[in-house]
Structures are given as C-alpha cells and as structure tokens.
Amino acid sequence: FMSQWVYTPVVKDHFMNPRNTWQEEENFQADGIGEVGSLSCGDQMQVMIKVDNDTISDLRWLTYGCASAIASTSMMSEMAIGMSLHDAYHLTPDKITEALGGLPEHKFHCSVLGDKALRAAIDDYLEKAGRENPFKNSVA
Ligand code: FES
Numbered sequence: 001f002m003s004q005w006v007y008t009p010v011v012k013d014h015f016m017n018p019r020n021t022w023q024e025e026e027n028f029q030a031d032g033i034g035e036v037g038s039l040s041c042g043d044q045m046q047v048m049i050k051v052d053n054d055t056i057s058d059l060r061w062l063t064y065g066c067a068s069a070i071a072s073t074s075m076m077s078e079m080a081i082g083m084s085l086h087d088a089y090h091l092t093p094d095k096i097t098e099a100l101g102g103l104p105e106h107k108f109h110c111s112v113l114g115d116k117a118l119r120a121a122i123d124d125y126l127e128k129a130g131r132e133n134p135f136k137n138s139v140a
C-alpha cells in the first residue's frame with residue numbers, strides 16, 4: 001500500500017502546511033501581482049510580491065489548484081523570497097520539483113503554475129514601475 005503513495009514527504013508537508021499563503025486579514029500591499037490559469041485543468045493561481053532593492057522581499061499566493069500545485073507553489077514561495085528579481089524570474093519548475101523530491105510526471109503541469117504566476121508578478125511590478133523588462137524574452 002505505501003509503495004502506491006506517489007508523493008514525497010516534502011510534498012505532503014508543503015501540502016498540509018502551505019507556506020506564505022495569502023490571508024485576507026493581513027492586508028498584504030503587493031508591488032506586483034501575477035495571475036495565470038492552466039489550460040490543461042482550468043485551475044488558477046495568483047502570486048503577489050513585494051519588491052525591495054530589486055529583491056523579492058515578500059510573497060503571497062493563492063490557488064484553486066490541486067495538491068501538487070499547492071505543494072510546488074509553497075516550495076516556490078520559500079525559494080523566491082530573498083531572491084533577486086533576475087534569479088526569481090529564472091526559477092524553473094525543475095528546480096522547484098527537485099526541491100520537493102519529485103512529483104508524479106502527469107502532475108508536471110501543476111508545478112508550472114506558481115512560477116508562471118511569479119514571472120507575471122515580476123512583469124507587473126516592472127510595468128507599474130515604468131521600467132523596461134530585461135527578463136521578458138529570456139524564459140521560454
Ligand atoms: Fe490543476 Fe493540478 S490539476 S493544478
């Protein structure tokens with residue numbers, strides 16, 4: 001029975017105790033907001049960032065996605081806080097999935113939601129700041 005369980009302990013931990021989720025009562029003042037949807041499942045993801053000195057100083061997220069989306073975005077949030085905008089923009093699903101100890105292959109599309117929304121939030125921040133986006137064409 002246990003060998004049927006496809007999620008690693010790290011995935012389970014992040015799913016059961018997701019980090020940096022958005023709480024309405026906190027009144028999080030975002031500098032950039034990114035929202036994306038998944039074509040394959042119809043789920044949605046929103047990522048909000050605070051930026052200080054071209055570094056992600058804080059981040060919140062919320063999703064209507066599945067367990068894999070929740071776990072990978074929770075992990076993404078821990079990795080992204082403290083990163084430069086450049087490094088955060090290049091945070092790939094591979095790196096997030098690796099930190100989780102792996103995800104079932106058919107769940108890969110869930111793991112891209114968080115980092116896509118993170119890039120959208122960085123795009124939004126730079127646009128609002130009236131700045132050129134040096135990263136825009138650097139990620140497929
Ligand atoms: Fe939609 Fe995982 S099935 S995010």
Ligand code: FES
Pocket residue numbers: 086090134135138
């Ligand atoms: Fe990162 Fe060009 S390599 S923006």
